[in-house]
Amino acid sequence: xxxxxxxxxxxxxxxxxxxxxxxxxxxxxxxxxxxxxxxxxxxxxxxxxxxxxxxxxxxxxxxxxxxxxxxxxxxxxxxxxxxxxxxxxxxxxxxxxxxxxxxxxxxxxxxxxxxxxxxxxxxxxxxxxxxxxxxxxxxxxxxxxxxxxxxxxxxxxxxxxxxxxxxxxxxxxxxxxxxxxxxxxxxxxxxxxxxxxxxxxxxxxxxxxxxxxxxxxxxxxxxxxxxxxxxxxxxxxxxxxxxxxxxxxxxxxxxxxxxxxxxxxxxxxxxxxxxxxxxxxxxxxxxxxxxxxxxxxxxxxxxxxxxxxxxxxxxxxxxxxxxx
Numbered sequence: 001x002x003x004x005x006x007x008x009x010x011x012x013x014x015x016x017x018x019x020x021x022x023x024x025x026x027x028x029x030x031x032x033x034x035x036x037x038x039x040x041x042x043x044x045x046x047x048x049x050x051x052x053x054x055x056x057x058x059x060x061x062x063x064x065x066x067x068x069x070x071x072x073x074x075x076x077x078x079x080x081x082x083x084x085x086x087x088x089x090x091x092x093x094x095x096x097x098x099x100x101x102x103x104x105x106x107x108x109x110x111x112x113x114x115x116x117x118x119x120x121x122x123x124x125x126x127x128x129x130x131x132x133x134x135x136x137x138x139x140x141x142x143x144x145x146x147x148x149x150x151x152x153x154x155x156x157x158x159x160x161x162x163x164x165x166x167x168x169x170x171x172x173x174x175x176x177x178x179x180x181x182x183x184x185x186x187x188x189x190x191x192x193x194x195x196x197x198x199x200x201x202x203x204x205x206x207x208x209x210x211x212x213x214x215x216x217x218x219x220x221x222x223x224x225x226x227x228x229x230x231x232x233x234x235x236x237x238x239x240x241x242x243x244x245x246x247x248x249x250x251x252x253x254x255x256x257x258x259x260x261x262x263x264x265x266x267x268x269x270x271x272x273x274x275x276x277x278x279x280x281x282x283x284x285x286x287x288x289x290x291x292x293x294x295x296x297x298x299x300x301x302x303x304x305x306x307x308x309x310x311x312x313x314x315x316x317x318x319x320x321x322x323x324x
Contacts, residue, residue, distance in 0.1 A: 135198025251308030
């Protein structure tokens with residue numbers, strides 16, 4: 001009886017003596033000096049280029065004039081934010097930004113996971129490497145070049161898309177794809193997939209290499225087909241990676257891109273192609289309204305933080321892997 005009473009007491013003393021908080025952090029830091037030293041340049045870069053510029057957010061609360069000193073700037077409070085939210089164009093570009101981000105998010109996940117699974121199932125190593133190389137290459141092409149390729153493919157004069165559709169009798173005459181706004185979101189989604197699907201598969205292929213081969217062997221011995229092995233072995237193993245990447249991408253929901261929209265868009269498709277970044281450039285920086293542009297950028301950052309923390313909290317509630 002005495003032993004059974006003494007044991008919990010000793011455990012309590014051990015828990016009290018166990019270092020926690022800042023003390024535990026410094027103990028881990030001392031034990032991992034090499035990793036800390038390797039991380040130091042990145043931490044310095046992060047502080048200098050990501051955190052120090054946050055001081056520039058003060059411009060959003062001023063009627064900022066570049067030629068004036070900081071002490072001479074006129075403080076206007078939340079006037080720039082009020083002007084932002086009263087602008088009809090702001091809600092239009094917000095709609096475009098969210099829709100294009102959602103399209104890129106869904107297509108990016110579905111196509112990357114599908115291609116990774118198909119590549120993982122290939123047994124011919126030479127053919128597998130060839131497909132990987134071909135799918136990776138567009139990622140390294142500048143969007144300036146990629147936009148020209150897309151424009152040429154969609155051209156009414158010798159454009160491969162119009163030629164194929166006319167040969168298949170889907171359309172009777174060439175379509176001006178880049179002159180009608182209703183086609184822009186689909187074109188952008190297809191262009192993003194073509195350019196980035198190969199690159200996006202890398203992390204999934206890396207995760208698949210960590211799956212225990214005996215799981216596939218056991219499933220095969222139980223009579224599972226190749227499709228059922230994918231469903232019951234491969235996809236569950238990828239679940240943690242998918243959840244983490246989903247949380248990170250939800251944090252970037254207002255980052256729909258800049259170059260493809262700017263290069264593929266035009267005046268005829270502006271109601272569908274202009275996103276928040278182009279709005280900031282066109283109506284903020286280009287017109288000298290630096291405070292207005294800063295307010296719009298600050299709004300985007302705050303919303304991104306809200307999405308990131310909300311997605312992470314939801315993953316925690318559901319018992320899924322999370323960032324922090």
